[in-house]
Every structure is written in C-alpha cells, then in structure tokens.
Amino acid sequence: MAIFKGRSFILFPNNEVSSINIFENLIKNNGGKIIEYEHDITNASPDINYGYSHIIGLVNDSYLTLNNNKYEIYENNLLLNEMDLNKRKLWEFVKKNNITLVNISSVSFWLKVKKILINQDNIITITKDPGLHLEEISTSDSCNQSTSECETDIGDIINELVKCNSGSSKNLNSNLNNADNVGEVSSSGTLHGLKNEVIPQYNNEIEEDNKSISASSLARNTNGNELLIKTLDKLSKIHTIRGDEFRSRGYKLAKISVSKYPHKIKSAKEAQEKIPHIGASIAKKIETLLKTGKLPGLEIASKLESRKEYFSSCYGIGPVTAENWDSLQINSLNEALKRFPKIFQHDWSILFGWKYYEDWNKKIPRSECVKHMQIIKEELKLLDDSIECEIQGSFRRNRALCGDIDILFYKKECDDISDLYVVLEMLAIKLYKKKYIKCFLQLSKNINLVFDNEIQTTLQKAGISNNEFRSISLTNRPKLFLGAKLSTTIPEFDTSLYTINPEIDVKLHSEDKYMSSSVQANSVSHALEEYPCRRIDFFICKWSEIGASKLHYTGSGEFNREVRKIAISKGMKLTQHGLYQNDILLESFNEKRIFDLLDIPFIEPPDRQELKF
Template sequence: MLLFKGTKFVILPNRNASSLKFLAELLVKEGGMLVNEEKEIDCDTIVLINDSFITNTNTIMKNELFFKEFDLDPSTVWNNVNTYKLKCVRATCISEWLRKSSFQINPELVLSVEDNLEDNSEDHSGVKFVTHSATPLYNYDLITAKLLKNSEKAARQIPEVYSSSQNKSENSELAGKSMETEVSNKMGEEVKRTVDISQTTSVPKGNEKLIQALGRLAKRYEMKGDQFRARGYKLARIGIEQYPFKIESGAQAQEEISNVGASIAKKIQTLLDNGSLPGLQELFESEKRVDYFTRCHDIGIYTAKKWEIMGLKSFSEACTIFPEDFTRDWPILFGWSYYEDWLKPIRRDECEKLASVVQQELHLIDPQMKVEILGSYHRGAEKCGDIDLFFYKAGCDDISEIGRIMEDLSISLYRKGYVQCFLQLTRKIYKAFNKIIINRLEKCHLKTTPTLQYTARDDNPRKFMLGVKLPDKEKRQFESITFVDNYKLKPEDMFMSLNSDRSPCRRMDFFCCKYSELGAARLQWIGPKEFNRWIRLKAMHNGLKLTQHGLYDNHNVLLESFDEQRIFQLLNEDYISPSERNHVVKKRRKV
C-alpha cells in the first residue's frame, strides 16, 4: 500500500529547489500527487513548506523572499490556503513519515502561517498592478491626437463596438465606461468621438501577425517553465488585441500600450521589418509534444514533461507506460475523449442557449434558486473557452443545501442527455456515472474490475465540473467558430474520440455561494485572474484581506461581503465594471 496514495500536495515556495527535488520524487513514488497549477488546490491539499523559510517557533521568516521564490501565483495560492484553512507543515516531514511508515499530521507539526503572511503588505511579485481607471492601458492623449490628425482614417480603424442579443439594460451594465474625448478643430468646430476600447471585437489589419507571434512566445516560455516571461508576453498580446489602431513601429507600441516594454517593442519592430522573428516558426519536437499533452483537460506541465522526457508522443503511449496517471486522475480520460471539442471556442449565443437549458431544469427542481453566467462571458467576451454558471438562493447561507440542489440538477441533466460527463464525484454521481468511467478505462485497455471504486472526497462540493452538449436539432442554429487544425487528436489517439463537429461537447462549471457573500463571490468568479490578483493586493496594502467570502480587517472582522460596490468603496477605489476588468494590467517596477 502506497503511503501517500491519492493525497494531493503543494510544495512552497518552489518545488524545483535542489533541496526539495528528491523529497518530491519520494512523495510521488509513494502515490502522492503534486499540484502543478493554482486551480488544482482544493480543501484536501496538504501544504509543504521549505524548511529554510521556517523559524524555530514554526512561523515563516523572510516573507518577501519567500513570495518572490514562488513558481505559482502567490496571491492565489495564499488565498486558497486561507479559504480552505489548509494544513501547512515542513517539507522534511516527508522523510519522517517515510521513516515511520505512517502518514499522520499531528497538531504540533502544523505551522502558523496566516497571521504572519497577511501582515506582509509588500508586492511580492516584483511588479505593481494598476487599473484602467488609474493608469490607462493606452495613452489616450496620443490616441486623441491620431483622431484629430486624420479623423476619417481613424474612424475607419476603430472596430465596431460589440452588441449582444441580451436585454439592453443588462448589456449597458456590462459595456463599461466609454472614453469621450471632445476636441476642437482648426475651424473652431467641436468634434466629439466615443472610443470604447474595452469592447472592440476586430483587430486592425496587420496587427494579427503581432498577436500570433506574441502568443507563440508566451506559450514557448510557459512550456519552459518561465512563467514571468510567459505572463509578460500574454499581457502584451492582450494589449495589442484591444488597441484600436494599426501598429506601425515598436516605438509606437511601447509609447501607447502600457504593458509593452522596451524588449517586446524591439521584437515588434523586428516582426514589422522582417515579417518574423529568428526561430519563431520553429517549434522543437519536444515543445510540440508538451503542448499537445497540456491542451488536454487535467494534464499539467509536470505530467506533460514527464511523458515527453520518456519520449512519449501520444496519449495511447502514455497510458501504456504510465497507466496509473489515467486510473488515478481519471478525468484525463474525458479530456482525451473530448480533446478537440473542449478546445473549440463557444459563441455568446451558444453560451446563452446552454445556460437556458440549465435554467429551465433548475426551475423544476427549485424555483427559488438563481443562476447566472459569469467568467469571460460576463465581461463581454465574444467567445468563451468554457461556461461558468453561478448559483445562489435569496436568503440562503446553507452551502450544503445549494450543493445538494446543484448535485440533483447535474444528475437530472445527465439522465436527460444534456450532461455528457462529470469531472469529479460524489457518492450519488458515482452511482450514476461509474460505468462510463469503467467504459473509458476499458476503451484504452487499462485493467479494471467490476468492483472498481472511486472514493468521493467531498459529498457537499461547492463546484461541479461537467461536459455538456445541446441536442443536434438545437445545435444547428449555431455556426462554429473557425477551429485550428493543430488542435486535432493524433491518429493513434483517435480511437478514444467522442468529438463531434455537428454538436460539440462544451465544458461547464457550476459554482455557488452563500447569499450573504454574493458580492465578494461575484468579484471572484467574474475575474479575470489579473484583476483578482490586483484587487486582493490592493486590500493587503490597505491592511485588509479580500477573499471570495468577503472583505475583512486586520483582526479578521468582516467589513462587507454582500454589496460588490461597497467593497470598492471600502478599498477607496472607483467601481470597475466587469468589462473594464479585462484591462487590469501589470507593469514591471521601474528601477
């Protein structure tokens, strides 16, 4: 029996430190699972902290250095540690557990971390975060000058503002604030133009190549494990995507788009001069294999690199060499089966139709429950990667009750053919779905038995992860968005495919919250990640703590949780509408 079988661990601040690599290998060898991404942290995760950051009194020292060493996002990780009240112990406890052949976390081993960390108000990432309202994503003075210099040409270059089919009053809340610039021409006549950069849906001709190149560079550095550079290229790409003019020089991009620095500006100039960057089109075979694997649901960079190092090129080879990766993390089987479908973007109107099916079924189960689409859809995105549905009930703070309703809803939708798969289990879901899991295991020739069991860790979850699809007759009205052929399954992996061009399966997540925490929860689930990181750091700098449960003072006294706008007021910030939250950007601190 493996000592740590099925237990999830996160090693902090950086598991790649030379002193921790061997311990991490021992942990995995004994059945432990290592967290590769922030989203994998849940209420059962054990936190292992490098002993060099622990004092004799079991508290963390060198806080600033500790945060700077993180290979994961420090703000998100520590919010999860506090939210889930995770147990934190010294990393060297691994060797002690192995020596005794007993995995038990005694109270005296648990570190005191919350107070020690929350008091540290430094910006541990080495960058500062600014909002659209504080430091603009663009230099509006220069943009205004462009409008004056050639108003007709500029007007043609400004993409049309996206308008959804939603109710106009709801759409106006999402649309955000427009920048109105009034200027006078030489004849004294006033020219008034409204530029809503946050809602642009097309890209000026010529900028597409820059966006593609920066996206490829971001992906390359991400696969190399250089998250700092990867994030920088991602932010530069986002800035150019939203910029309403054709970029004609690197200097222009650096001057007018705040998250384009000197180094990226040079690359932009080279792209404009030569049409490409040296080596940009060359994606090494190892990078291609890692990229192929990591696009599959539930496969992180660590697992992908392990398979690549072994020379594996396909999922079929991986399940032969590492069958335990698929039997232990069985949701990978469905990521493999719906690989192509889950990489296809989802149009807004399809999001609305998919959500309406859930809404209709929910009304039959509990008419008082409410559900709304959050995530990128709520921020006004024209297309989404998945669909985030947020559940709550007026006056209800019983999460167990809401969780049971979501569970009954998901099972009912499964029996009606709307839900195609579950990506985590409760006892009730296991009874309804275990035969499908076994079928997928047998399909890829993994050994299983009729008595195979999957232990449910949490029978009162706050989140359900699903694969859903519309019936063929309802899907016909939605035109598919152009799909990149590079995201196809390899021929040797096609035997597991459940993909459909006619009616693709879509990823959908159910979330919920207490009614009293509605405002704070909406802040969390509307996102995006960079905005959440910025606003929580803003709270820390004010001596406060913001989580998905509410805003607290330094004595852990709740200040506000229900009213989203009141939270902004307490942080001394103007309210930032959902669409404007796309424009929370970060800059390197100037030396």
C-alpha cells in the same frame, strides 16, 4: 482505526489532482492532518527530543524514479513548477528541518498493515538542490515604480528542448546563435510585495481571453499591429506550455495592451513610452519585428513545444506531466497510457479529457451558452424554484466566444452551502439520467453510484483494469465539474459558427482517436451537424458573499489579479469570500461597494479586459 493520529503530512507538489485527493481523504479519515499553509507550521511545534518527526512529507509517485533501489525525484524543476507559493515555502521547511520524505503510495501500504512503516528503501533522496530561492519568488511577482524585467532566451529554450527531441538539433540554423531575449514582465503600474498567487479556476479563463482577444482583434481593424499581436501570443503560449506562468503573463498583458492600442506602432520607442506592459526587452523584440518581420528562432521553438501543447490541451494533464512525457519522447496519449497506465487509472478524469479532447478545445458561441442555461434552469426550477443561477466568466464579460461555461448558484438569504449542494447534486444526477450531462470530473458518494459504470466502461476501453481507489469529494464542496451536450442538431442558420477549420481546431493524433467521442472526430463534412460536448462548472456561493463571488468568477483572471494588488496596497485582502482588512470583513454582498472601498470606479463586466484603473 486512526493509525495517523498525531501525525501531520505535507503533500507534494500539490493536492489538486484526483489521485492525490484519494490519499488526502484516506489520511484525514484515519486521524491524520494535512499541512497546507506556512502558518500551519507555526502551530506544529517541534518535540524537545524528536524535533519534527511527527511530520512526514509525501511526494507524488509520478515525480519519482528508482536509482539503485533508492527513490529519487525525477526532475526537481518539474516538481517545483507544479508547486504554489505555500508549497514552495513548505518545501524549504522540509529541507531545513530534515523532514522525512516518502512516496505517497506508501499510505495505502500503511493502511493495509495498520501501522506506519518507514525504512531506508522508501525514503526519498534529494540528490540535487532544487535551487529554490524564496527571496526571488517573493519579489519575482512584485515591483516598484521602475521597470523590472525577467528575461530568457529563445536559443536557451530551443537548446533545452533539443535535448528531448533527438535529431532536431540538425535542423537548427545559425540564426539561433544570435537569437534575442524573449520574455519579460514590465512592472509599470503594479505594486511592491505581491506574492505569486495561483488562481487555478482562471487558468482556462486567461487562456480563453488570449484566444478571444487574438481572434477578435485580428478579425477587426488592429491598426496594422497584427504581426506584433500574433508574436506576443506565441511567446505567451510557449511559456505557458513550459509552466512559466510569470513570463507567460507578461506577454499576455503586452498582447492585450497592443491589441487595444488605437494606432499602428511605428517604433520600439513609441511602444515602450505609450503602451502599458511594454518594457525594454519586449520593445527590443518589437523593433526586430518591425525591421525584419520575424523573430529569429521563434517558429522552431514553437514547433519543438508542440508535443507538450498537445498533451496539456487534454483536461487533467498539467504542464509538469506534459513536460515529463515530452522529455521521454512520448508522442501520443496512447503511448503515454501504455507507459504509465497507473496515471490514467488513478486520475481517471484524464480519460474523459481524452474522450472529449476536440470538443473541449472548441470555443462556445454565446447563443449555445444560453441554450445550456435554459436546460439547467428548467430542471432546477422543478427541484427548488428559490435557487437562482447565472453564467459568469467570459459570458458575463459579453465575449462572443467562451472557453467553458461557469455557472454560479445561490439562494436569497441562504448561507448554508451544504443545503445548496444537496440540490445541486440532485440537479446534476437528474441531468445525467436525462443524458444531458455526459460525464462527471469529480465525484461525491451519490454521483459515484450513478457514474461508476461509465468510468468502468471507459477504463476498459482504454485497456486498463479498475482503479483500486476512487476520489470521493466531501459532500459540502461548493463546486461540480462536468461535461454536457445539447441533444438537438445545430440549426442551419447557426452552422457558420460550427465550421471545421483544420488550421485552427485542435485535433487528436490518429493513434489516439479510438478513445474519442468528440463530434469533430466523427464528422465527415466541413461543418458540425450536432453540438459538441462542453465543459460546464457549477459553483455555489453564500447569499452574503454574492457580490465578492460574482467579482471573482466574472474575471478576467488578469483583471482580478490587478484588483487584488490594489487591495494589498491598501492593507486589505480580496477573495471570492469578500474584502477584508486585518481579518475583519468589510464587504462581501455588494459588488459595487467593494470597488468603492478600494477607491476605484465600478467597472462594468464587459470592460474588465482593459486593466485600466
């Protein structure tokens, strides 16, 4: 059956979540094509008589609402925030060429009736122009030699949030009326024409760097700049929660720069002239902080964002879903489950994010990372002793604490990803049967066979029925996302690394704890007695691409972004697969030679926080 043969589909807002992967696979398995990039459009020429009628836009049902029996997009800005640049350009293409938009769940109906049926009832109406301007997007993350600012206002943030927080406006004081601007990206030292590139693998990595810098900087001598670092961190987090990565990144860079500055900052002028990533707007905030010790409205804005932060701290819940639930004044995961059971039914991995919510929000000491690696290496050796693996990410950068554990697998002289994946899958299944791996967050056919019962049990515990579709990844996908736990108790000499701090540790609300298997939720002492479950990601790379892969997976995210900008400035392109010029591979095997070709000195992994070239 190939009912989608000759048809092309664009998935909005993206195809990153498991529920969308389901439909993506169904479309491909039934003869359809998925359009993911702008250049795919150039190959999809319009029919002389029917134009682009062979292309259908599919929108995630989570972003839709029924109004007078007509589907409408719930909130255009929520949809747009979840799109990467390619999807935004495709959205413009859809509007320009009047491409038919329908809800993505129509796919399952079409498969049941064995033909595509589109009527006026399931066509989506765009009631309001999303206000997307590609000119702004293409330049918003680019710059020239002068300082470029992107500003918003704390008062505006609060006013927007108050609409979704009944009664909060009564608590706002007159300071908010005079709140000053809070958001800026200084473009000093960056390059013109860079597209807003989204690197999902590093979202957690960047956040881990933020927390690590904040904690480590404040633990050591910060030369009297603690208040500035804390404030910049709060501003960054507010914009991250709101899904505004552009402004958030500006504050992250400013915070990193301030934390590295060897002197106490005495004036805004000093900060702007001597510290990278400090432009006029951030300098103004520094001036306010130095004079008054606070930024008007910031604490209130932080509190009003706390509900979104609670949701977005759960694996599988992005900023758009968190924003949606917050706007509906949903206060807990349990309440969201009752309101939107299908989201948890289709995106079943969210339930495991809930189950290990507190564990996965705790930092991992390096010593524990080493213990995880020992278990994995010992089991891998029994399967194939020619395959090697190394921890990447913040561990390779010699950070004291890691957010998760990224492990890169490779085999000398082997470029067959499928061959490596077979062993990787066997390794994961064996470790699951030995109760080291506690959960899988994506499935292959073989993993589904051993893990399906656990999914069913978790669904039943949540009080929802079995999901109709299960997202099965292609067997050659070079990654696995897991949760794993050391079975031994924490040695007494290590207990200081696992103390429970109520002021810092992320905790589930009381009404959500019934789903929890986190060790913190079940601990009755001030320190954990057993190891928490940890997030572990397995990645595979070709032997010929080992250098580019290590550069990519080592990070930090901000470091990678800056190196890619340098590549672009030289007419090159850098990815985890290699360094290219005019689509010709220049280097992928030797990490140091990639630096040489970019004409920058090799930077050792521990120094890849500095952003100095």
